[in-house]
């Protein structure tokens with residue numbers, strides 16, 4: 001007896017975009033007030049929550065701390081326009097995660113390949129220091145981001161705050177997954193969590209993070225992605 005023909009596969013559905021904060025999100029009163037002040041001081045800046053950048057079907061999610069005042073808060077794209085972005089995008093390019101050239105502007109034509117970038121906190125905080133309540137308030141958007149990435153295999157957390165917020169978003173215990181530069185936490189049943197010092201100018205100026213150290217983290221990520 002002949003086998004019946006296999007039923008045609010349903011067309012692949014594109015990933016559903018995650019819930020993103022509205023431009024006037026008021027969940028963090030201190031940050032909303034800071035945004036308003038920045039709007040008055042820098043009317044040409046973005047001055048709103050910064051949305052994520054990169055395809056949702058990427059296998060790598062990079063999670064930073066928060067927009068920089070004159071970087072992402074000014075341009076409206078994560079890590080775009082300040083020193084941290086220079087190092088992050090150069091490293092992403094070196095390891096094949098970009099298409100086009102990074103020009104520190106949202107209209108530079110740059111695209112990410114198999115990578116997406118977001119922040120633990122979507123609004124710029126005064127002095128780059130979000131408060132605990134603000135990190136918790138914005139976690140709903142990080143959770144939505146992670147849930148909306150169907151092929152997610154590795155999360156790169158830049159700095160301790162991002163690392164701990166990712167752990168909380170994934171429902172994992174901090175004590176079992178301590179932050180350490182270059183440490184890979186496999187997290188069975190979910191994406192691996194890779195930790196790195198933040199690629200800020202402060203960390204590179206003080207020698208805490210060198211280009212070589214940052215590239216070693218990306219080399220480990222690529223090794224991991226090649227195994228999945």
Ligand code: SF4
Pocket residue numbers: 021025026027028031032049121122123134137138
């Ligand atoms: S940091 Fe997040 S939760 Fe807080 S106001 Fe901005 S977008 Fe809303």
